[in-house]
Amino acid sequence: MTSIRLEIIESAFVYAPQEIDVLNIKNLVPKMMTRRRLTRAAKISIYLSNEVSFDKGRIVYGSSFGELPATASILNAISDKEPISPTHFQNSVYNTAISYLSILNKNEEELITISSGDKTALNVLKTGAVKALDGDTLLLLVTETLNIEGIEKVNTCGQYLEYGVALKVRLSNEKPTLKYSDVDEDSTVPNSVRAMYNITKQCRRDKVNIIEVQL
Amino acid sequence: MKTKNRVYITSTSSVSCAGNNNQILFQNILTGTTGIKQDCKYFFNATPAIGKLDTQATFFDTLILECQKVLEQSQLENYKKTLLIIGSSVGGMKTTEDIYIDTKEYANINPDKHHIQVIANCLNEVFDFYDDISFSTACTSSANAIGYAYEVLSKGLYENVLVVGADSLSQTTVGGFLSLGVLSPNPCKPFDEARDGMNVSEAIACLLIETVPKEGSIEVCGVGYSSDAYHMTHPKPKGEGAYKAMEKALKEANLTTYDIDYINAHGTGTEANDSAEADAIVSLFPHKPYVGATKSITGHTLGAAGALEAIISSMVIDKQMIPANHALESATNKEINLTNELQDKKIHYVMSNSFAFGGNNCSLIFGNIK
Numbered sequence: 409m410t411s412i413r414l415e416i417i418e419s420a421f422v423y424a425p426q427e428i429d430v431l432n433i434k435n436l437v438p439k440m441m442t443r444r445r446l447t448r449a450a451k452i453s454i455y456l457s458n459e460v461s462f463d464k465g466r467i468v469y470g471s472s473f474g475e476l477p478a479t480a481s482i483l484n485a486i487s488d489k490e491p492i493s494p495t496h497f498q499n500s501v502y503n504t505a506i507s508y509l510s511i512l513n514k515n516e517e518e519l520i521t522i523s524s525g526d527k528t529a530l531n532v533l534k535t536g537a538v539k540a541l542d543g544d545t546l547l548l549l550v551t552e553t554l555n556i557e558g559i560e561k562v563n564t565c566g567q568y569l570e571y572g573v574a575l576k577v578r579l580s581n582e583k584p585t586l587k588y589s590d591v592d593e594d595s596t597v598p599n600s601v602r603a604m605y606n607i608t609k610q611c612r613r614d615k616v617n618i619i620e621v622q623l
Numbered sequence: 624m625k626t627k628n629r630v631y632i633t634s635t636s637s638v639s640c641a642g643n644n645n646q647i648l649f650q651n652i653l654t655g656t657t658g659i660k661q662d663c664k665y666f667f668n669a670t671p672a673i674g675k676l677d678t679q680a681t682f683f684d685t686l687i688l689e690c691q692k693v694l695e696q697s698q699l700e701n702y703k704k705t706l707l708i709i710g711s712s713v714g715g716m717k718t719t720e721d722i723y724i725d726t727k728e729y730a731n732i733n734p735d736k737h738h739i740q741v742i743a744n745c746l747n748e749v750f751d752f753y754d755d756i757s758f759s760t761a762c763t764s765s766a767n768a769i770g771y772a773y774e775v776l777s778k779g780l781y782e783n784v785l786v787v788g789a790d791s792l793s794q795t796t797v798g799g800f801l802s803l804g805v806l807s808p809n810p811c812k813p814f815d816e817a818r819d820g821m822n823v824s825e826a827i828a829c830l831l832i833e834t835v836p837k838e839g840s841i842e843v844c845g846v847g848y849s850s851d852a853y854h855m856t857h858p859k860p861k862g863e864g865a866y867k868a869m870e871k872a873l874k875e876a877n878l879t880t881y882d883i884d885y886i887n888a889h890g891t892g893t894e895a896n897d898s899a900e901a902d903a904i905v906s907l908f909p910h911k912p913y914v915g916a917t918k919s920i921t922g923h924t925l926g927a928a929g930a931l932e933a934i935i936s937s938m939v940i941d942k943q944m945i946p947a948n949h950a951l952e953s954a955t956n957k958e959i960n961l962t963n964e965l966q967d968k969k970i971h972y973v974m975s976n977s978f979a980f981g982g983n984n985c986s987l988i989f990g991n992i993k
Contacts, residue, residue, distance in 0.1 A: 497799035502759035507981025518848035525740030
């Protein structure tokens, strides 16, 4: 089994039982028309990328359920035999969040989006590690935005409905200082986010943080 | 990227509206026999032309059958050392739609049957893969999957990779593209002055990718990625993002523009895509390689398009035949080399383009190893 070590240069996470309200989005996206089009996942991504001081470079993004609010709106339109909103449709693809982030930051580098169910954050880490072998600094980002009406009937992902984790990483040859864990220590955390969330929780600002990713 | 291993497509299988196997698909592309038909089932009063699979089995049973075909054609005993890479834009959306329209309740929806991972989960129930990962970048999903396969194999990180591009039609996709006003009621006419939109369609395309060539293998020579950073649904008007992806793929493959004999264009038939892509091709390729678009035959298979068109590109190299652009009558951009006739010529390298919502661009280069 191949392993690749990553230095976590900066990390951040944010979550809320229903809707995260600390996103500072008015300052980060001053243009109202642009701001109004953003999905919840896009707002979380913009907030987190700012928190880890990343504006240009390759991004590996992950979400198990993607843009669920836009998807739910489309489902309702179909069910009600109404036309689908073009904005909801364009905002329903899984790569919406980082596309808006790239537009905002004029970031023309590679953007990849992973959706691997409960393994999403782990696969973001693996893909980030593979790409980091090229020598650049990458942003690894994972979000879930599950806050739609009636979600309680189907939610198996955790108590909190909005989650986001960001890791700014680069390749390292140093010994690992962090332990990879997908143990469910916090039932509020969706499985799809947990692998990166657990790393972020271990990171210390006064130390070099290294994680070993097993492929 | 420091390349270590060379990477080859060694076994493929596909099913699309243009054919239930690769041979029928390519024959239909050569003869201009389209799989696109008008359909009024999907959305209200509209009758867009779309491409549906013509199979007895369900979509997911067909998916398993296609992967089984690849395994039988290969020299592998099983997939135990294989990394499965999925490329899909909608995953289990149709299943969710069917339940929700019937009951208008989330309670009966199984989240594990909704998301993109449903495809890998379905295959993991039958085959034993080393690991799996699913990419969802809209219409570049399976092109990015092939790009990632190229990366991990050239870096020597896995033994072999099965790339599966799979998307089924749903009301979300048909109605969504209708809402954007880009669906044509006829088979699309990529790059033509009279083009009036695209055709959404469904497909499954599977490629086994390895580091040791077999007889008939096609090399994956390089991949280039870029982002437009411009608009969610419109490409940069002059195709700057497409240009950058193609340029990066050439650099990765250690090739020049003059090495490319044929470009399998993204060529959706929409005003915005074809104009931007044509401008990018004209800017980058001074020697005017042949350019073709096969979506008038297959439709736009969305997340499966990159994988399906990788198979088509491989067959162009294998058969040494460049298909005619059957739907083309008069090109908008006269500077790109769109042929109306089958070209029988020596083909060393083919570039295949895929572009997606969010300005996600991926160009792949395939090479002849004969």
